[in-house]
Amino acid sequence: MAKQLGLLFDVTMCVGCGACYEACKAQNELPKTNDEPLKDHLSSETYTVVEQYGDVYTRKMCMHCTDPTCVSVCPVGAFEKTALGPVLYDADKCIGCRYCMQACPHRIPRYEWSSMNPRVRKCSMCYERVKEGLPTACAEVCPTGATQFGELDELIAIAKKRIEDNPDTYYPHIYGLEEAGGTNVLVLSPVPFEQLGYTANLPNKPLPTYTMAALDKIPSVVGIGGVFLAGMFWLTKRKNEIAQEEQKTNGNNSHEK
Ligand code: SF4
Ligand code: SF4
Ligand code: SF4
Numbered sequence: 551m552a553k554q555l556g557l558l559f560d561v562t563m564c565v566g567c568g569a570c571y572e573a574c575k576a577q578n579e580l581p582k583t584n585d586e587p588l589k590d591h592l593s594s595e596t597y598t599v600v601e602q603y604g605d606v607y608t609r610k611m612c613m614h615c616t617d618p619t620c621v622s623v624c625p626v627g628a629f630e631k632t633a634l635g636p637v638l639y640d641a642d643k644c645i646g647c648r649y650c651m652q653a654c655p656h657r658i659p660r661y662e663w664s665s666m667n668p669r670v671r672k673c674s675m676c677y678e679r680v681k682e683g684l685p686t687a688c689a690e691v692c693p694t695g696a697t698q699f700g701e702l703d704e705l706i707a708i709a710k711k712r713i714e715d716n717p718d719t720y721y722p723h724i725y726g727l728e729e730a731g732g733t734n735v736l737v738l739s740p741v742p743f744e745q746l747g748y749t750a751n752l753p754n755k756p757l758p759t760y761t762m763a764a765l766d767k768i769p770s771v772v773g774i775g776g777v778f779l780a781g782m783f784w785l786t787k788r789k790n791e792i793a794q795e796e797q798k799t800n801g802n803n804s805h806e807k
Contacts, residue, residue: 570688622758636675731756
């Protein structure tokens with residue numbers, strides 16, 4: 551069986567240069583969205599951000615959960631947890647219901663609201679690169695090693711050793727080791743993670759356990775083929791309308807610091 555791959559992000563080593571942000575944009579051919587990279591936010595055109603909290607910097611991106619909620623809630627299998635670890639999205643299967651966006655415990659997936667043919671967008675852990683043995687674009691350019699790519703087991707061992715060897719430097723927890731069943735992106739920090747905008751108090755159990763219970767309400771529609779598709783079309787259309795109304799009300803900003 552293939553070894554799981556992952557990323558280790560160490561807040562204590564990050565200098566906030568934004569090279570990872572720029573490399574991600576280049577790798578994914580995403581347009582420039584902000585003159586000041588550190589003031590950008592996750593969007594359909596920005597898959598990772600570097601955020602400043604006081605005198606430290608942290609990154610936000612898809613955590614590539616071990617047992618992802620986005621996979622479990624998607625009624626058409628548009629999300630997939632690959633054997634190597636990255637969680638991928640297939641726009642050809644997506645029907646735009648956006649359950650994934652509502653269910654993600656890390657509030658990551660974004661939607662192409664302004665597109666006529668909208669897709670959900672998020673980091674793919676550079677799947678096309680890592681399956682060929684290359685590091686992710688963000689890890690490759692990081693000048694300090696704050697973003698490190700590798701085999702998940704090795705990254706966990708590195709993270710544990712850093713905390714063990716430097717108890718005064720690190721908050722004694724590896725974010726992602728257990729949260730919602732664990733993730734393939736791990737984070738080390740000098741301060742509690744809620745101070746850096748991470749979702750705190752997540753159960754250690756994978757969230758799909760809960761979301762499957764919610765989805766049990768759907769199958770009465772799923773089995774009816776055309777009726778299901780018509781229903782989903784209506785639901786999607788209605789959700790678009792609601793979201794657009796919300797966007798107008800909220801000033802079209804989804805930054806979630
Ligand atoms: S962080 Fe959200 S989008 Fe990424 S794998 Fe986990 S549930 Fe899916
Ligand atoms: S792993 Fe690739 S897609 Fe994900 S943030 Fe890094 S550069 Fe972007
Ligand atoms: S490239 Fe490395 S040091 Fe620069 S902002 Fe990204 S993680 Fe931090």
